[in-house]
Amino acid sequence: MSVSARAQSRADAAPFTEDEIDRLVETFYARVRRHHRLGPIFEAAIGEDGWPAHLATLKDFWSSVLNTSGRYKGQPMVAHQGVEGITEGLFTPWLNLFHQTCVELFDAPRAAIVGQKAERIAASLKLGLFFKPDAQA
Numbered sequence: 001m002s003v004s005a006r007a008q009s010r011a012d013a014a015p016f017t018e019d020e021i022d023r024l025v026e027t028f029y030a031r032v033r034r035h036h037r038l039g040p041i042f043e044a045a046i047g048e049d050g051w052p053a054h055l056a057t058l059k060d061f062w063s064s065v066l067n068t069s070g071r072y073k074g075q076p077m078v079a080h081q082g083v084e085g086i087t088e089g090l091f092t093p094w095l096n097l098f099h100q101t102c103v104e105l106f107d108a109p110r111a112a113i114v115g116q117k118a119e120r121i122a123a124s125l126k127l128g129l130f131f132k133p134d135a136q137a
Contacts, residue, residue, distance in 0.1 A: 016066045016114075018059075020105070024114070025058045028101040037093060041085040065117050076121070077128045088130045091122045 032038045064072035102111040
């Protein structure tokens with residue numbers, strides 16, 4: 001087994017701590033709120049008073065994604081369908097900020113695990129929100 005395969009195997013085996021998930025969500029969404037394109041959309045959708053509840057939901061979501069905790073009971077696709085101003089192009093800066101945050105908070109194998117999950121989530125959301133097979137070009 002190669003060194004990188006061993007590191008990946010160890011990273012896969014070690015669950016993410018609640019502190020790591022808290023730091024990921026809090027750090028990332030603080031950046032989202034400051035982002036010139038993402039911030040206004042999130043603020044309009046969540047509102048100033050909605051952030052504590054939204055961050056708690058996101059922590060449950062990432063706990064479920066990373067540790068299969070089952071804490072998140074929502075429907076991400078439904079939640080994003082009504083967000084005014086969301087476009088397919090906004091997923092690129094969202095993912096860029098997310099990857100940047102992961103690289104700063106985690107070692108390389110763990111950052112890759114979280115980043116790959118975020119990429120799959122983003123791809124799924126984009127398909128669900130924007131793929132229109134019957135739309136005319």
